[in-house]
Amino acid sequence: MIKRSLVSAIAFSAALCTVAPAARAADNASGTAELLERAGQRVKQFWEELSSVACTENLVQEKLDAKGKVVLSSRGEFDYLINLRWDNVGMLVDESRLPLGAPAKRAPQGALLATQGFATLLMIFHPEFQSSYSFSDDGEETVSGRKVVRIRFLPKNGAPTPGILAVKGRDYPIQWQGIARVDPEQAVVVSIDAQWKDPAPDVGLQSLTSQVRYAPTPFRGSSSNWWLPESAEIEVRTAHQHWRNVHHFANYRRFSVDADSKIGDVKQ
DSSP: OOOOOOBOOOOOEETTEEOOHHHHHHHHHHHHHHHHHHHHHHHHHHHHHHTTEEEEEEEEEEEEOTTSOEEEEEEEEEEEEEEEEEOSSSEEEEEEEEEOSSOOOOOOTTSSOBOOSGGGGGGGGSTTTGGGEEEEEEEEEEETTEEEEEEEEEEOTTOOOSOEEEETTEEEEOOEEEEEEEETTTTEEEEEEEEESSOOGGGTEEEEEEEEEEEEEOOTTOSSOEEEEEEEEEEEEESSOEEEEEEEEEEEEEOOOOOOOOOOOOOO
């Protein structure tokens, strides 16, 4: 499972032939299954690519009042990298943020929301997690001149989920539902709009929503673009409080690490 913490919180015809509705439905289901399989392989590739890059993250944290007006905010710029790994329990996301520039004035501790790991929300399409969801074709649309297929996803009761809300030492599995936009040619996830299907009532949560966008990123020496996170917006509401965090990711760069260890005499 992905560790994240929120701290406070087609119709076809030829000549005179037509395709019966049942046949069209079967074709659509077959097409969706094929697209999901390809998308799963691309997400596995994403796993490897994301762990070999660093970027600049700009983070805006806001607390809003009942009318949606910002009453408290904080901004920060960070040198950001993320590591995805498996352990004997599941998938873990480790993030590293190093502040850039002069330290920003911080809000009182606990007043704003801490969010992490949302850039990896497309892990819903990873082969390890696809069986936890029901997927359906929700039609096509055009996004920034690119034709995409809308894939609706719903969680299956009791199935593993790539998301956890951690509050006061307790973990609450997040059952994500929503719509993803997938490029049918490249099988890449362009965006995901998701919400927690049944928020945890015992922590007073009314809603948790997330919008994540991905974009092609060129690298020298690579024959194709890498699709990497561009932004992630998260909103959380309780009966009396409302938070919004917006993460922007830019200036991606590849890196490698060489380690050379030598053992010598210890100088006193």
